[in-house]
Amino acid sequence: MIELEDVPPLRGPRPAGAERVRRRAVRDRDLRPARRSLLTGLAAAGATAGLNALGVFPPARQAISSGFSLVGYYDIYPRCPSYARDHNCSPGCGPSYVCAWCCRTSGTYKGFHKSGVSDPGWYKLRPNQCYSGGYDGWLWAYAKKCGNCAKGVTWRCHDGWNKTKKGNWYKTICRKATACNN
Template identity: 85%
Template sequence: MIELEDVPPLRGTRPPGAQRVRRRPVSGDGPGFRPARRSLLAGLAAAGAAAGLNALGVFPPARQAISSGFSLAGYYDIYPRCPSYASNHNCSPGCGPSYVCSWCCRTSGTYKGFHKSGTSHPGWYKLRPNQCHGSGYDGWSWAYSRKCGRCGKGVTWRCHDGWNKTKKGNWYKTICRKATACKN
């Protein structure tokens, strides 16, 4: 049975006759630093457990960061934020200032939801590469945080710009607007 006087105090002065405890140096305290065996084994066990759980698929895969834009198959570079000229637009048209249309978007294939091009529709559509945000991107993301259509609490669109040709042969600027997130 342990008596109360046998339990050392956590605070206060050292009891009379008790020896000083020598502690190991803290990380970076000198050239002789060496981690304790218990710390090393605990770190290895934690790393092994994390690797094992990752191999089993417990953790979701990492998503691609888009802080500096992202690219679709190395073809379209999309800026992650709305350009300043469209920052005050509301639900419609959203991506402006060019004519925003849904019929100028591709409806199938690898580039579904991006602007139709001369490759997909020769003679009627063409892209405006590198004309967004300082000539570095082909499109951008645009978000609206209020009710918009079927999205009760906000919507995020991918806006991809291009050209469309009228029946008279005149070209005008268009923007394909594709919803990428809808908050309800």
């Protein structure tokens, strides 16, 4: 049976008569894995690769978060809102007018809707008007042939306004392809 006096303290002064513990420097040969550990790791990696090649594991899917922000400015919802679910390849993002000319063509926000900053007087954004007022745009995916995309396309749809020559504002959507599946 172990007595309390036989248990060395974790803190405090060293007990009388106790030997001083010396640490030795780590050498290169101490960092190498043991042969058995290396062979076990290689066998596990090989088995995993073989099972993956046979199709035992399902393909990985991208995780969908509750939303994400681009460059800390625009909040884009990761899924298509219900009002655009029945759209086909074109227009895709609806229900507002989908236009190519309302998208920025350069700069940090290339592929997003033009704004009063980029084109004063003719364009403005519709912040927080997508998906119950929390987002500035959304991702919309179509799983069939669409243009040059043989197996589907994913669009980023970004809300805004465009002004007519008569001075009337109408709702527009900038549509930018973010993924093309071939």
